[in-house]
Amino acid sequence: MKLSRALGVVALLGLGVSAHAADYPSGYTKCVQNTGATCTMTGTRSTALGKNDAFVYAVKTGSFVCSSANYPSNTYPSSAWCSYSNTTTSSASSVASSVASSSSSKSSSSVASSVASSVASSSVASSSSSTTTSNQCVGGATLTNVTVDCGGKTIGTACSGDGEGQAPVFTLNNATIKNVRLAAGKAGDGIHCVGGNCRLENVVWEDVCEDAASNLSEGGTMTVSGGAAYEAKDKVFQHNSKNSTTIVENFSATNIGKLWRSCGDCTNNGGPRTAKISNVTIYGKVGDTVAGGNRNYGDKITIRNLKVQGYTAPKPTSSNPNQSSPKICVEYTGVTDHNGSSKSLGQTWNGAVCDVSTTDVTSF
Numbered sequence: 248m249k250l251s252r253a254l255g256v257v258a259l260l261g262l263g264v265s266a267h268a269a270d271y272p273s274g275y276t277k278c279v280q281n282t283g284a285t286c287t288m289t290g291t292r293s294t295a296l297g298k299n300d301a302f303v304y305a306v307k308t309g310s311f312v313c314s315s316a317n318y319p320s321n322t323y324p325s326s327a328w329c330s331y332s333n334t335t336t337s338s339a340s341s342v343a344s345s346v347a348s349s350s351s352s353k354s355s356s357s358v359a360s361s362v363a364s365s366v367a368s369s370s371v372a373s374s375s376s377s378t379t380t381s382n383q384c385v386g387g388a389t390l391t392n393v394t395v396d397c398g399g400k401t402i403g404t405a406c407s408g409d410g411e412g413q414a415p416v417f418t419l420n421n422a423t424i425k426n427v428r429l430a431a432g433k434a435g436d437g438i439h440c441v442g443g444n445c446r447l448e449n450v451v452w453e454d455v456c457e458d459a460a461s462n463l464s465e466g467g468t469m470t471v472s473g474g475a476a477y478e479a480k481d482k483v484f485q486h487n488s489k490n491s492t493t494i495v496e497n498f499s500a501t502n503i504g505k506l507w508r509s510c511g512d513c514t515n516n517g518g519p520r521t522a523k524i525s526n527v528t529i530y531g532k533v534g535d536t537v538a539g540g541n542r543n544y545g546d547k548i549t550i551r552n553l554k555v556q557g558y559t560a561p562k563p564t565s566s567n568p569n570q571s572s573p574k575i576c577v578e579y580t581g582v583t584d585h586n587g588s589s590k591s592l593g594q595t596w597n598g599a600v601c602d603v604s605t606t607d608v609t610s611f
Contacts, residue, residue, distance in 0.1 A: 271330035283499030290335030309426030403433020406456035455479035504534035511589025518544025536574035541581030558610035576601035
């Protein structure tokens with residue numbers, strides 16, 4: 248694990264805190280509630296999620312999404328709060344001390360050891376990684392073989408409705424971008440992954456323009472970890488490249504058409520394309536289906552721990568016992584070179600394309 252990814256290291260401590268502040272530990276600043284909203288901060292800090300004097304902790308760098316998915320093994324409702332420590336640090340020992348000082352149910356040495364070990368292991372693994380830089384965090388940039396930490400900046404270029412063919416705000420070539428917001432009305436075609444393996448970490452789309460991100464890397468993997476997308480009239484994530492994978496984890500979306508779609512009518516269309524969706528929460532409306540893949544091209548969609556607001560599960564006694572609302576996973580027949588339209592074959596559970604069961608999806 249890279250040092251720059253230390254924000255993803257979660258110390259699952261389940262700690263109690265002093266009684267003076269029910270929604271946040273002593274020495275922390277209360278930020279946003281557990282609804283997928285973004286907590287804005289700078290630097291590397293200890294963060295907490297909880298209420299009523301009970302908290303779980305995580306070490307994060309820069310702005311982050313306040314969601315249960317980012318603090319596993321907890322049962323906090325949307326009324327819980329995220330907060331962050333009032334001191335920044337870059338050392339494992341001082342991060343551990345910050346968390347330990349907030350604990351009253353574990354010894355300081357136990358807490359410090361747990362967090363320090365996690366952060367230290369990230370430091371060792373990062374010794375051969377590419378350099379982290381922030382001066383390339385500008386609209387229209389092409390990032391190659393680097394990790395760019397935008398530190399919570401809001402970036403944008405332009406947006407012409409949801410029309411096709413718009414330029415991306417960032418183009419990634421075997422690169423990572425993290426801790427950035429794409430401005431409403433300026434998000435273009437979002438982020439393109441055009442080569443190698445790309446990582447989008449804690450990226451927030453304030454208002455999706457064309458698509459939030461597109462996987463165009465033949466044989467590569469595009470990973471979206473953390474973050475959130477709002478108001479995607481069509482797709483959030485578009486997947487065009489063949490023999491490639493898109494991973495969406497610990498993510499939230501609000502008012503979308505689809506979360507992920509394998510291209511239905513691309514030039515030289517084919518596959519297979521793989522999607523792995525886990526620990527995702529969807530608020531508001533879904534246009535028709537959460538994810539769709541092409542059966543004739545060998546696509547595979549795996550969905551685990553999906554939460555959908557207002558979701559209605561299939562009713563075995565109905566005329567269409569496989570149908571949920573919204574649909575979760577739909578199989579299509581893809582076409583090539585825009586030769587006709589991609590035909591829907593309907594929603595399936597645990598089928599050739601859709602690796603998802605009814606127990607993988609819950610309503611709230």
